Amino acid sequence: MSRDKLELIRKSAPSVLPSLLLCDFGDLKGELARLEDAGAEVLHLDVMDGNFVGNLTYGMPIVEGIRRHSDLPMDVHLMITDPLAYAKPMVDAGADLLTFHVEAVDDVAAVAAQIREMGVGVGVALNPETPLSAIEPCLDIVDLALVMSVKAGFGGQKFNPVALDKLRSLKQSHPKLLLEIDGGIDATTIGPAREAGCDLFVVGSAIFKKDDYKAAISVLDDAIAGVAE
Ligand SMILES: O=C(CO)[C@@H](O)[C@H](O)COP(=O)(O)O
Numbered sequence: 001m002s003r004d005k006l007e008l009i010r011k012s013a014p015s016v017l018p019s020l021l022l023c024d025f026g027d028l029k030g031e032l033a034r035l036e037d038a039g040a041e042v043l044h045l046d047v048m049d050g051n052f053v054g055n056l057t058y059g060m061p062i063v064e065g066i067r068r069h070s071d072l073p074m075d076v077h078l079m080i081t082d083p084l085a086y087a088k089p090m091v092d093a094g095a096d097l098l099t100f101h102v103e104a105v106d107d108v109a110a111v112a113a114q115i116r117e118m119g120v121g122v123g124v125a126l127n128p129e130t131p132l133s134a135i136e137p138c139l140d141i142v143d144l145a146l147v148m149s150v151k152a153g154f155g156g157q158k159f160n161p162v163a164l165d166k167l168r169s170l171k172q173s174h175p176k177l178l179l180e181i182d183g184g185i186d187a188t189t190i191g192p193a194r195e196a197g198c199d200l201f202v203v204g205s206a207i208f209k210k211d212d213y214k215a216a217i218s219v220l221d222d223a224i225a226g227v228a229e
Pocket residue numbers: 019021022044046077150151152153154155156157182183184185202203204205206
């Protein structure tokens with residue numbers, strides 16, 4: 001547990017982060033090996049509690065299991081009602097960057113500060129219908145803003161371009177903040193997200209629905225590289 005891995009995440013940018021939501025959990029070790037071989041530099045883990053969102057995924061034992069089989073930095077996306085209740089257990093399980101949803105908390109700055117004190121990276125996420133003003137109070141505390149381009153809860157949804165305006169605005173107001181986008185990212189949506197200033201691109205379906213992860217990531221990397229600096 002340290003902020004060293006946060007630096008690795010920062011250095012990886014611009015980069016594609018596979019979201020393990022759609023991976024084969026029956027062969028987690030194999031999936032991790034395939035992703036490393038495909039050039040993945042950071043893993044994105046979707047933790048859902050069946051309450052904040054209408055879907056239930058996994059918790060600390062899986063995060064810990066992934067840690068045992070991979071040294072890649074873990075970006076943990078908490079889609080849960082009470083992020084502070086699970087933040088420390090997630091850090092102990094091996095999370096390197098913990099991102100909570102602004103819609104789940106009352107005092108966004110206080111939650112961000114408490115997670116930061118745990119010695120990991122901290123991110124704040126917002127759903128498409130949530131205005132940027134909701135995360136404003138914590139923007140000088142967090143390392144990353146996760147702009148959702150679908151409503152949190154499920155993989156395979158359609159990209160909502162409202163995320164692009166938010167990215168542009170954040171890039172302008174907080175040029176040093178890491179910007180991440182999540183939901184419906186594929187070879188056609190990743191370029192506009194990069195143009196809008198995004199650094200980290202979470203991708204589920206456009207990797208895991210393909211047989212060849214390396215080819216899938218390389219198509220996405222090429223689309224990022226095709227955007228002028
Ligand atoms: O956080 C989430 C969903 O809430 C994601 O990380 C998804 O898993 C991304 O999947 P695709 O939209 O790329 O299929």
